Amino acid sequence: MGYGGFHFDLVSAWKARRLAHALRQRHHAVVGNVSLPSSGNLTSLPEVVRSYTSPLGRLAEEGIPLGDVRADVQEFGLLAMLAQNDGGSLPLLSMGEEVGAVPLLPPQGLLAPALDEEYFSADELRSNFHEFVHAASELKGSSPGPLDHVQKAFFGGLHRFLTARIGGVRWALKLPPQRYEEYRLAERVAELAFAGAGGGAPPEQQAAAGGGAGLYQRWTVHTQGSGYSLYRGGTHAVRTSPIYLGGVTTPLDVDLPTGTHFLAADAGTGGKYVWDTAIIIVPHTHPVYHTKRF
Numbered sequence: 015m016g017y018g019g020f021h022f023d024l025v026s027a028w029k030a031r032r033l034a035h036a037l038r039q040r041h042h043a044v045v046g047n048v049s050l051p052s053s054g055n056l057t058s059l060p061e062v063v064r065s066y067t068s069p070l071g072r073l074a075e076e077g078i079p080l081g082d083v084r085a086d087v088q089e090f091g092l093l094a095m096l097a098q099n100d101g102g103s104l105p106l107l108s109m110g111e112e113v114g115a116v117p118l119l120p121p122q123g124l125l126a127p128a129l130d131e132e133y134f135s136a137d138e139l140r141s142n143f144h145e146f147v148h149a150a151s152e153l154k155g156s157s158p159g160p161l162d163h164v165q166k167a168f169f170g171g172l173h174r175f176l177t178a179r180i181g182g183v184r185w186a187l188k189l190p191p192q193r194y195e196e197y198r199l200a201e202r203v204a205e206l207a208f209a210g211a212g213g214g215a216p217p218e219q220q221a222a223a224g225g226g227a228g229l230y231q232r233w234t235v236h237t238q239g240s241g242y243s244l245y246r247g248g249t250h251a252v253r254t255s256p257i258y259l260g261g262v263t264t265p266l267d268v269d270l271p272t273g274t275h276f277l278a279a280d281a282g283t284g285g286k287y288v289w290d291t292a293i294i295i296v297p298h299t300h301p302v303y304h305t306k307r308f
Contacts, residue, residue, distance in 0.1 A: 022181025
């Protein structure tokens with residue numbers, strides 16, 4: 015299967031399609047049958063949120079690192095539950111006519127207590143959700159979208175991401191040792207600030223959840239301007255505070271995990287984020303990228 019200058023095997027493409035479909039079905043089943051209480055402690059919420067990613071178990075057993083995907087899918091599921099009870103919309107960020115809009119996730123850690131703390135309150139969770147929606151509304155190119163539209167965008171982008179993740183890891187694991195060293199093993203996740211696709215969990219949480227983002231490929235990024243720091247997000251979601259890659263341009267060598275990504279830089283007025291709208295597919299036969307928008 016040809017994909018962004020790289021050829022993934024048909025088995026990987028089939029696994030990605032099947033997994034994305036299973037995650038979408040599980041998501042709709044949970045969102046359609048679980049309602050958040052209007053007040054009080056959310057003692058059962060962590061278990062409900064974890065159920066969003068039950069389809070990931072088999073691939074994790076095969077050695078495909080999916081800790082970052084797990085974190086993003088769970089957090090998006092939580093957002094969908096909140097949106098369903100609060101206007102029925104979630105924020106999207108426009109990536110241009112060719113790509114379309116990509117769902118936004120909140121800054122890392124904003125909703126984390128609801129995923130881990132048994133006694134996080136419904137009032138706290140809704141307050142944090144409203145904080146996220148307000149912050150998203152102030153981003154250039156963002157707009158609210160109907161929940162069903164945002165869900166379609168998330169899982170469509172996730173299918174693309176999983177095709178690269180599964181195919182890339184399966185390919186890299188078959189490389190001879192001297193070539194395998196080109197890629198960064200999952201242990202490098204601990205050296206990064208955050209390693210999720212759209213944001214993911216902190217490294218220590220990812221290790222517990224099943225391997226973080228897995229293998230990395232070193233890319234050289236050339237920007238039109240200089241003095242920028244670079245950031246990334248996944249094709250299924252980007253964060254209002256995206257994942258830091260490094261600085262200062264240009265050029266800049268960065269490590270990107272297997273998957274499909276967008277790049278951003280602090281190239282806007284006052285250091286605001288500007289997103290490049292082309293999709294970067296990792297791994298790639300020629301890991302060099304020239305930005306178009308900054």
